[in-house]
Amino acid sequence: MTDEQPKRVFAPDFLTELFRNPLDPGYADAAARKAVEGGPTGARRWASSGISLVTLVALGFLFVVAYQQTVADEPARTKARAALIEQVQSRRDQTDQLQSQADKLGDEVSQLRERELGGATVARLRDLEAATGLAPVKGDGAKIKVADGPTPINAVTGERNTVAQVKDTDLQLATNALWSLGAEAITINGQRLTATSTIRQAGEAVLVDFQPVTSPYEVIAIGPDDLAKDFRDGYAGRFFKELAAKYGMSFEASDAHDVTLPAATELKLRVAEPSLAPSTSASVSSSPSEGGR
Structure with a gap:
């Protein structure tokens, strides 16, 4: 029978142990295993470096192709935009010319009308134009x-x-x-x-x-x-x-x-009727005219 007394074991306080060793034991095991086994071998390092290099080269190639395509398409876009601007300006100039021509023809028609109709009829026609909006x-x-x-504006809905x-x-x-x-x-x-x-x-x-x-x-x-x-x-x-x-x-x-x-713009006549009854001796129908369309 031995005289040795059993060793007494004291359980560490939980909080004391937590502050003493804050890292999970798994980290320490991994660090110890890495120290024993060593880092990656040269072949593995070269393979990893090669994959990274190939990836960078591929990305660089894609960027270069995209840049070249953008530069190549830019003249076409600029040319198309310039052509559209030129067309718009040309149509605008044509519209101005046509409007000027229409105003000139309208003045000629008014002069011819006044010369052919006479004073009383022209005055009555002007009154009718003023009443209908055709004249200022x-x-x-x-x-x-x-x-x-x-x-x-509603702060919640933005409406x-x-x-x-x-x-x-x-x-x-x-x-x-x-x-x-x-x-x-x-x-x-x-x-x-x-x-x-x-x-x-x-x-x-x-x-x-x-x-x-x-x-x-x-x-x-x-x-x-x-x-x-x-x-x-x-x-x-x-x-x-x-x-x-x-x-x-x-x-x-x-x-x-x-x-x-001012006078009204773009006044369009849809239906017209004669203001005077047609002559009985006329051979045309006495129904209202449907002209003026």
Whole structure:
């Protein structure tokens, strides 16, 4: 029987051991194994270096090919762009020439018409042209100005609140009120209105005869001396005052003196009827003419 006493083993405190050896034991084993086995052999190093070199060469080749292709295509793109610009400019010059020629021919037609028809007929024809919008007019009337109110943007959705914007129906209401009060000619931001004019909404844009108009909207009408006062006191004026008070839109109706309204553009005649009954001795049918298309 031996006299040796059993060795006493004390369990280390967990936190003490954790701070003493913070690394996982696997790291130490891997480091020890690497020290025994050594690093990669020369053949493995050469293989790894060769793969890296081939990869770099391939990438460099691809970059060179892409650069050469881009440089080669650049003259063609530049040439095509220059050709398009030249075509646009040429078409624009041709349009200007044709418009100038059309204006010149229109003046010749007017002179021939006045020479052949005589004074009374020409005066009546001018009155009809002014009433239909084919000729510019000048006189006194009213100026109605409306503009959009504040249009805040929703911080969450990014959408604008368009409730305070002037709509196409607002401009329709204003022009119809002016016609009913005796207006003889009306323009919206310089666009002359005729019997076939349209006021439409396209998204947030307002189109007058397919021409965009923006806020502030200036409606000018030639008519009676009290046209502006009658508009303010009428249903249209009360409507715009309510919009201004409720949504912050601006509204103003004032007298207009010695204003000139331009002629309408691209007025197309769809249907025409004779203003005088045809002679009974004529052999043609007495039904209305369907010409003018």
